[in-house]
Amino acid sequence: MSITQPRRSEPASAPVPVTFQTLQEKKQTGRPISALTAYDYATARLVDEAGIDLILVGDSLAQVVLGYDNTLPVTVDEMLHHTRAVRRAVRRAIVAADMPWGSYHLGVNEGVANAIRFVKEAGAQAVKVEGGESRAELVERLTAAEIPVIGHLGLTPQSIHRMGGYKVQGKTPAAIGALLHDAHTLESAGAVLLVLEGMPREVAARITLEVGIPTIGIGAGPECDGQILVFHDLVNLSFTQPAKFVRQYGDAAALFRSAIDSYRRDVEARSFPSDAESYHLPKDVAARLEAPATPARP
Ligand code: KIV
Numbered sequence: 001m002s003i004t005q006p007r008r009s010e011p012a013s014a015p016v017p018v019t020f021q022t023l024q025e026k027k028q029t030g031r032p033i034s035a036l037t038a039y040d041y042a043t044a045r046l047v048d049e050a051g052i053d054l055i056l057v058g059d060s061l062a063q064v065v066l067g068y069d070n071t072l073p074v075t076v077d078e079m080l081h082h083t084r085a086v087r088r089a090v091r092r093a094i095v096a097a098d099m100p101w102g103s104y105h106l107g108v109n110e111g112v113a114n115a116i117r118f119v120k121e122a123g124a125q126a127v128k129v130e131g132g133e134s135r136a137e138l139v140e141r142l143t144a145a146e147i148p149v150i151g152h153l154g155l156t157p158q159s160i161h162r163m164g165g166y167k168v169q170g171k172t173p174a175a176i177g178a179l180l181h182d183a184h185t186l187e188s189a190g191a192v193l194l195v196l197e198g199m200p201r202e203v204a205a206r207i208t209l210e211v212g213i214p215t216i217g218i219g220a221g222p223e224c225d226g227q228i229l230v231f232h233d234l235v236n237l238s239f240t241q242p243a244k245f246v247r248q249y250g251d252a253a254a255l256f257r258s259a260i261d262s263y264r265r266d267v268e269a270r271s272f273p274s275d276a277e278s279y280h281l282p283k284d285v286a287a288r289l290e291a292p293a294t295p296a297r298p
Pocket of ligand 1: 037058059060230
């Protein structure tokens with residue numbers, strides 16, 4: 001940021017904030033819900049100003065921002081740090097934070113205590129937890145503590161080792177039955193939203209039809225009440241082969257590469273900065289600087 005630019009240019013008028021009631025109404029009236037991840041001030045601002053309904057500070061930041069191989073290493077403190085940055089940027093969308101692996105697996109009390117940190121210290125309006133029936137008590141306790149909870153079913157990346165990799169879930173009658181049971185259990189426990197990841201569209205469609213709360217799909221087909229993607233996948237900043245369900249809407253990597261290359265070439269050719277990009281002395285001071293120095297008296 002330049003020292004001559006103000007910190008923040010405010011939009012003309014304050015937008016009407018999205019609430020979970022807004023999302024519920026969207027489901028009831030068949031209007032799709034848009035969601036994206038974001039992890040920092042600049043991208044969260046762009047996502048919010050584009051009118052996306054829900055911004056998830058996903059633990060996918062472990063991979064796309066911090067360079068880890070999977071989501072398991074990211075800590076509560078790292079997630080809080082990024083959630084605060086997103087919170088400072090967002091005026092309209094709901095800001096939800098992902099509870100990282102290990103922050104709710106030791107017991108319900110610890111899970112509630114960590115979720116409270118996301119609300120109190122980072123301004124999150126909701127938390128997301130992965131898993132079905134085994135999270136029911138946690139979802140109930142968080143709901144009782146006034147924290148809206150987003151469930152996450154299907155391909156749950158925090159279960160990578162148990163699943164034996166990132167594999168589409170819910171392909172057998174038994175697995176479909178278990179997913180439906182989990183979806184109903186989370187809804188009964190008080191979850192306000194369900195993320196459905198990596199499952200056949202027919203299964204996501206059935207869950208969407210059966211539960212009263214909105215479903216947000218990622219690799220779960222078009223029948224979900226809304227869709228979410230990882231921001232870095234959307235704009236080609238993930239440095240991995242995109243999954244089948246990713247649609248790339250832009251090529252930020254190409255844009256950044258070209259800008260960085262041009263900058264390096266200009267610096268090496270001394271064509272940056274130009275005179276117009278330089279600060280100048282007032283004329284009288286410049287003249288004194290340029291005048292030959294008076295010889296010192298003996
Ligand atoms: O961490 C994440 O980004 C997620 C979304 C992809 C749903 O959990």
